[in-house]
Amino acid sequence: MPDEYADIERQELETTHQSEADTPTDETKKTTVPPVARTSEAPDGQAEHNNGGPTIADLFNPPAAPVPAPATAAPEAGSVLTKHEAGPSEEVPEAENPGPAPLPGPASVPVPAPTRAADDAEDTAVTAPTVLLLGRVLIEGAAGRIDSNRQSAAVELVSYLALNPGADHHAIDDALWPGRLVNKQMRNAVISRTRSWLGKDADGQAYFPRVQDTGDSRYRLAQAVTWDWKTFQNFARTGLAHHDEDGDLALRRALALVRGRPFAAIDPQRYAWAEPAVQEMVSAITDVAYELSTRRREAADYAGALWAAHQGLLAAEENELLHRQVFLAHHAAGDVDALREAAARLARINEGLGGGVDMEAETAQLLRTLLPRSVANR
Incomplete structure (x- = not known):
């Protein structure tokens, strides 16, 4: 008898709380045992704690949009309650979950379009090769692609043309193969591989144009190709001219x-042509570092002064002008400990140079002024 009363009460509750009695009756006929009591208890419990049970049904059932959402959410309710009859009785509370679910769908649709457009814009700006010389080349x-055992020659050729635009084949031969007789086939093979490796721009123009397309039968990189040394020169020229x-x-x-250091870690058997350029770069870097460090120290920006000096020391760690x-x-800045460590660092650098070198007189005098004599004489 208690089971029969429970069945009667369940049927009454289902008819009062649900207007769609057709589908529920089909599903409840399949399972009219205790699991049905569980499905009726869930809505009743929600009604006790929240009067929004019927109200949610009124809100979500009339519109056409939420109808497919519960259909997909029904298995989720079934998995929670381990019975399929939970689908119709749980449509009302589960409607709260499908609410946010459609949002990611529509939101993700427009997002890719602008993202792809932005990526396309970035690709056009990034695809142009950049030659980095102020450090490791x-x-x-x-x-494009190139075999690893052929890449070093291509890198050297690109670096050479970045600093020597408009070179002819004789200059290229002397730079890449000094003291050797180079036949046309060997040179053209390196040039062709390098051209394929650098690739083309969006208009199909090669970043390393064919010599017959340059107008003067000279070798040069396309204008879209940039290199850090040229950018450095432009910034340095502007900065040194404006004291603000x-x-x-x-x-x-x-x-x-x-x-x-410019052209760091290069093959000692290569880049002989780059030595004058390296000296020019190091000199320019130390000049800029000294200037900016002085300006920032005078402005009481000691962190900025140290940063500028240390950037210069990356290119010339033995430069005592920057150490000073x-x-x-x-x-x-009143940091005596850091000053002592900096002095010790310079001493270690000097000890490693050619079996050891003495500190410059001006540097030693400065340390005698700033530090105790015992430290200055190390």
């Missing part, structure tokens, strides 16, 4: 391009 943005905030910013941008800038910045 790298070619970024090459769209904009000038300091330009100098900082120039130094930010420095990753190490570091000493002065630490002293102005």
Whole structure:
């Protein structure tokens, strides 16, 4: 008898809380055992804690849009209650979950369109190769492929043309194969592989044009190809000419391009042609670093002064002019411990140079002024 009363009460509750009695009756006929009591208890419990049960049904059942959503959500309710009859009775509470579910769908539709457009814009800006010389020599943005055992010659050729645009085949032979007789086939093979490696722009124009397309039968890279040394020169020229905030910013941008000593980690049997360029780059970097470090120290920006000096030391760690800038910045900031460590670092660098070298007289005098004699004489 208790089971029969429970069945009668369940049927009454289902008829009062649900207007769609056809589908529920089909599903309840399949299982008229205790699991049905569980499905009726869930809505009753919600009605006790929240009067929104019928109200939610009124809100979500009339519109046509939520109808397919519960159909997909019904298995979720079944998995929670381990019975399929939970579908119709749980449509009302589960309607709360399908609410946010459609949002990611429509939101994700318009997002890819602008994202792809942005990616396309970025691709056109990024695909042009960039020649990095202020540190380890790298070619970024090459769209093609090249065998690893042939890449070093291509990198050197691109680096050479970046600094020597308009070179003829004789100059290329002397630079890449000094003292050797180079036949046309060998040179053309390297040039062809390099051209394929650099790739083409969006208009199909090669980043390394064919010599017959240059107008003067000389070899040069396309104007879209950039290199950090040229960018450094532009920023340095602007910064040194303006002693104001904009000038300091330009100098900082120039130094930010420095990753190490120019042409670092190159094959000692290659790049003999680059030695004059390396000396020019190191000199320019130290000049800019000294200038910006001085400006920032005078402005009481000691962190900025130290950063500028250290960027210069990346290119020339033995440069004592920049080490003195570091000493002065630490002293102005009142950081004696950092000053002592900086002096010890210079001593270690000097000891490793050619079996050991003495500190420059001006540097030693500065340390005698800033530090105790015992430290200055190390």
